[in-house]
Amino acid sequence: MGKRKKNYFVKHFEQIFVLTVLVSVSIINYYIPYKLAFLNFYYLPILIASYYLGRNQTLSGAILCILWVVIYAYLSPESFFFEQTRSNLFYNIMAWGSFLILAGIILGNAQDNNKQFLKNQIALSKKLAIHLAVSSGLNSEMDFDTLFPLIIHRLTEAMKAERTSLFIIDEENQEMWTKVAEQIGEIRLPLGEGVCGRVAETGETINVKDAWELPYFSKEFDLKYNFRTKSMLCMPITNRAGKRIGIIQVINKLEGEYFNREDQELLQGLVAQVAIALENSFLMDELEVSFESSIRTLSATVDAKHPLTAGHSLRVTEYALMIAREINLDKEEQEIIKYSALLHDIGKIGIHDSVLLKDGPFSPEERAEMNTHPAKTETILEKFHFPARLKTVPFIAACHHEKVNGQGYPEGLKDEQLPLGSKILAVADVFDALTSPREYPKYDGEKKLGFNPMPLAKVVSILKKERGHQFDPNIVDAFLRILPNALELHRGTHFPEEYINKYTETL
Ligand SMILES: [Fe+2]
Ligand SMILES: [Fe+2]
Structure with a gap:
């Protein structure tokens, strides 16, 4: 047959x-x-x-x-x-x-x-299954960087479309930007431009067989990415207060010529879920920004006690994060290190100014008082309410003067008792202390080193000498690998040109 x-x-x-x-x-x-x-x-x-x-x-x-x-x-x-x-x-x-x-x-x-x-019934259960798939993503994923691409991916599947983009309306900067854009990079457009701009402006839903026939469709991206936009369904995302916060744009229906009424209804339902997720992410962003800025202010307050330590905690944070990235710590561990570094010297608030600002070597009593600052850091930070993911910050910050050979302070903890974060802080902290100018002279045991930053070659040789004694060897190695980037970060400002050049000439 x-x-x-x-x-x-x-x-x-x-x-x-x-x-x-x-x-x-x-x-x-x-x-x-x-x-x-x-x-x-x-x-x-x-x-x-x-x-x-x-x-x-x-x-x-x-x-x-x-x-x-x-x-x-x-x-x-x-x-x-x-x-x-x-x-x-x-x-x-x-x-x-x-x-x-x-x-x-x-x-x-x-x-x-x-x-x-x-x-x-079949159509209904299909719809329910799609809603369930999208909302299960909303409930299971707390990290918004992963959540939105996941939602958009499921939406593209549900709509049987070629690609979907999620635009955020940024009224302050009068633009729209893609939070998620499948298969293409980030796009930023002035508010009011193109199909999305029109949807953002008017709040209407645009559903067309061929977007190229729309007078306000911009072909620029199609030509740039060698793509042909045919059918398009573009819908505003509105928050609970009725304000337009984003636009969802679904492109090229795979089964059929265009998005029909059922597709439009389905997207309408899904967009309500996207709106909730977006609002939550905005709230989280705001919370995070305000949390981080209060920590940074607190950190700067301690540094400001002495004009020459200004920026110390900030630079320690930068170096510590560079090391953390170098040894491939994940985002959450990096966050713990960031806050531990910003707050590591907060205990100095509790040190008398006569000691903290002293010009000259410490008497044994003064040294003992100065050495209480890490313990004070822990006491202060333990009273602070950190979110669960940052619960280890007080202990990590408190151990920044501990040494892997057990001869540090305040507890004299040894290598295996020390959190990795503290070992990173220790290297970053010492590096910044030695490479920063001081109003009072530096003392290396008995030897007076002067007010100026220690030459880089000398700092590097100290770090290498203390590898396995004061510092974790792997962290010293990682730090030496990122050192050029750390220097580059402050070239011409904290590190004068000649200070860096003097060192690079010795290499
Ligand atoms: Fe310290
Ligand atoms: Fe410090």
Whole structure:
């Protein structure tokens, strides 16, 4: 059988089946001597047709059966006679035919309704499944950087589209930017430009077969990315207060030419979920910014106690984060290190100014007081309410003067007792202390080193000498690898050109 014939057979199997039964019944009817008694067998194809084909085709089948029987009765009326007259035969066929049609209509109708109901149920459960998939993403993923690409990906799948973009409306800067743009990089557009701009401005939903026909569609991106935007569904995202906060843009329907009414309704429902996620992310961003800025202010307050330590905690944070990235710590660990570094010297608030600002070597009592600052850091930070993910910050910050050989302070903890974060802080802290100018002279044991930053070559040799004694060897190695970047970060400002050059000449 040819492929086309096979396909035709598979596609029309139900009609062919019904027709076969109908023809079989008719042929048997043709050969049977007492045809009238056999007429009820015609209910068989009609019942089957009503089940498979619905009302209209069943009705056609019933009429075909009746015609067939009428033709038989006309051609050979005697084969219908069974102790009855011609008029009796006519009435009998009439009654039979009416019931046949009635049965076809009732059963066909019931089956049509069933099918429609089933179709609605399937569509509904599909919709529910999509909503569930999107909302399960919302509930399971707390990291918004992962959440939005996930939602957008599921949305593209649900809409059976080629790609979707999520734009954020930034009224302050009068622009829109893509929080998620599948297959392309970030786009920034002035508010009001292109299709999204129009949606942002008017709040209307734009649903078109071919975006290129829109006068305000900008072909620039299509031409740049060698892409052809055809069908497009673009919808505003509104927050609970009714303010437009973003735009969702779905491009190129994969099954069909355009996004139909059902697609639009589906997206409308999903956009409500995206709106909630967006609002939450804005709130989280704001919370995070305000938390971080208060910590930074606190950190700067300590540094500001002495004009020459200004910026110390900030630079320690920068160096510590560079090391953390160098040894591939994850985002959460980097965050812990950031806050520990910003706050590591907060305990200095509790040191008397006569000690803290002293110009000259410390007496044993003064040294002892100065050395209480890490413990004071811990006491202060333990009173601070950190979110659960930052609970280790007080301890990590408190251990920044501990040494891996156990000869540090305040506790004299050893290598395996020290958190990795503290080991990173220790290197970053010492590096900044040695490379920063001091108003009071530096002392290296007995030797007076002067007010100026220690030469870089000397700092590096101290770090190398203390590798495995004061410092964790891996952290020193990582620091030496990022040192050029650390110097570059403050070239010409904290590190004068000649200070760096003097060192690079020795390499
Ligand atoms: Fe310190
Ligand atoms: Fe410090």
